[in-house]
Amino acid sequence: MPSVVVLEHVGKCYTTVKGNEVQALKDVSLSVQQGETVAIVGPSGCGKSTLLRLIAGVEEAGSGNIRRETAGGQFVVGYVFQDSSLMRWRTVYDNIRLPLEVVKKPDLGNVDRLIEMIGMKGFERSYPIELSGGMQRRVSIARAFVHEPAIILMDEPFTGVDELTKEALQTELGHLIRTLNVTALLVTHDIEEAVFLSDRIFVMSHRPGVIVEEVPVHLPPARDPSTRSTPEFVAAANQVRARLLAMQAMRVDAAT
Amino acid sequence: MASIGRARRLGLPGLADYGLPVISFVAGVAVWELAAELFHVPAYLFPSPSAIARVFFTGHVNWMHQTLITLNEAVTGCVIGIAVGFAIALVITLSPILNKILMPYIVGLQVLPKVAIAPIIYILLGFSNTSRILLIVILTFFPIVINVSTGLTDVDRNLIFLLQSLRASKATIFYKVRLPNSLPYFFDGLKIGVSGALVGAIVAEFVSSNSGLGFLILNSQYTFNTVAAFGAFTILTVLGLLLYGAVVLLARQLMPWYRSG
Numbered sequence: 001m002p003s004v005v006v007l008e009h010v011g012k013c014y015t016t017v018k019g020n021e022v023q024a025l026k027d028v029s030l031s032v033q034q035g036e037t038v039a040i041v042g043p044s045g046c047g048k049s050t051l052l053r054l055i056a057g058v059e060e061a062g063s064g065n066i067r068r069e070t071a072g073g074q075f076v077v078g079y080v081f082q083d084s085s086l087m088r089w090r091t092v093y094d095n096i097r098l099p100l101e102v103v104k105k106p107d108l109g110n111v112d113r114l115i116e117m118i119g120m121k122g123f124e125r126s127y128p129i130e131l132s133g134g135m136q137r138r139v140s141i142a143r144a145f146v147h148e149p150a151i152i153l154m155d156e157p158f159t160g161v162d163e164l165t166k167e168a169l170q171t172e173l174g175h176l177i178r179t180l181n182v183t184a185l186l187v188t189h190d191i192e193e194a195v196f197l198s199d200r201i202f203v204m205s206h207r208p209g210v211i212v213e214e215v216p217v218h219l220p221p222a223r224d225p226s227t228r229s230t231p232e233f234v235a236a237a238n239q240v241r242a243r244l245l246a247m248q249a250m251r252v253d254a255a256t
Numbered sequence: 257m258a259s260i261g262r263a264r265r266l267g268l269p270g271l272a273d274y275g276l277p278v279i280s281f282v283a284g285v286a287v288w289e290l291a292a293e294l295f296h297v298p299a300y301l302f303p304s305p306s307a308i309a310r311v312f313f314t315g316h317v318n319w320m321h322q323t324l325i326t327l328n329e330a331v332t333g334c335v336i337g338i339a340v341g342f343a344i345a346l347v348i349t350l351s352p353i354l355n356k357i358l359m360p361y362i363v364g365l366q367v368l369p370k371v372a373i374a375p376i377i378y379i380l381l382g383f384s385n386t387s388r389i390l391l392i393v394i395l396t397f398f399p400i401v402i403n404v405s406t407g408l409t410d411v412d413r414n415l416i417f418l419l420q421s422l423r424a425s426k427a428t429i430f431y432k433v434r435l436p437n438s439l440p441y442f443f444d445g446l447k448i449g450v451s452g453a454l455v456g457a458i459v460a461e462f463v464s465s466n467s468g469l470g471f472l473i474l475n476s477q478y479t480f481n482t483v484a485a486f487g488a489f490t491i492l493t494v495l496g497l498l499l500y501g502a503v504v505l506l507a508r509q510l511m512p513w514y515r516s517g
Contacts, residue, residue: 053417056417056420056421057420057421058417058420058421074423076421076422076423077421079414079417079418079421081414081417081418082414083414085412085414085415085418087415087432087433087436088513088514089436089437089439089511089513089514090513091513098418098432099418099422101432102419102422102423102424102428102432103422103423127512127513128513129513129514129515147422
């Protein structure tokens, strides 16, 4: 499988308001293959969101190299944010259609198809304010798929959603990713979410963010709620958790 | 709140929401009327509601004419104020340098009680309609500038990232994100602006005019015609309510997606 994105020794520094240099990312190397879902798990403030912005091309990498492979045309991403970040002045339909407008692609029924897939038929003309939190997330997910991007970037997509809704949304998202056969990169601090949705997991350290381990997920592509109790699921989750806990213990030691 | 809740539970939602304010208003007017009657308050000190109502039919004042003069000034000044306010808001959000350059004047004008400059405008521009409109413009454009520039800047960062990731131009981000985002802010500014426009119109007429409701009030003072002044107050209250209501209705019409509070 060809790669969609390859990061080689990528680093990024920020200058804070006070003028201090903060290294957000240090020497990150990874690649995402076509059709796979990769998760990056790390503690808050490890530069995960920064990494996504670099891949999206919204910010420039400070050092290293990012290769974006495109089979003709521009490299365009789909973006799912922590909060749904919908345009409150647009209806469900128009929110989902937005990326098509911006990249000037005709709407060949993708919007309607996605609305159907996320179970929001009948809500096309509703405004975000009229939707529940879970419905808003669904719309923001559909918006990320509509223009058939090279890769879908997800930045802790279910933060602040209650546990039951979250599991339902994860199941739906996994189904959507498989059905539409997309490439996706998910950053999260939720270990179960990472295991449930991805094929490979990178564990990232606290700032400056470095990849400390790669954990393969030995699960079939098709997953449902029962997947969560399989030995393979638990094993992968435990491996990620052990690594994160070990890092946290080291930080506590270093601080005392 | 608790008692309104109780009224709703009793199946009187209409009474709680609209009935109570109406009853309160009618009762207030009735008490006022009775008190004026009972204590024989002279009309030139504090006229009764019935005396104020009668003043509209006495024929000494052409109420419609005077009202239209004031309303015309207020609306003209308000419309110009909106245009000027919007233009300045655009300039200071699009150019950080111009923002810095204009900042001292904007802040200075903001803290200065703007009616204070009314007499000086007449020295600069003469006793003309232009001077009156200018004062109203100054009172209206300000809340528009502040609110619209906030609305153009106070944007969900993620939406900017989203459009940037799709290689959208600055212009596209402006009219797809910033402009619609500023709409509720604009209407909040306009609510302040329309009341400012009425204040401006009255002050302008106080300082120099021989017509309009402000002139009428000033003239009433000289002639101890307090009833006529109260007539003008009544009309101004209604005008204020109508202008404010028009803004609220327009906002609801243009922003079905917006719910304040």
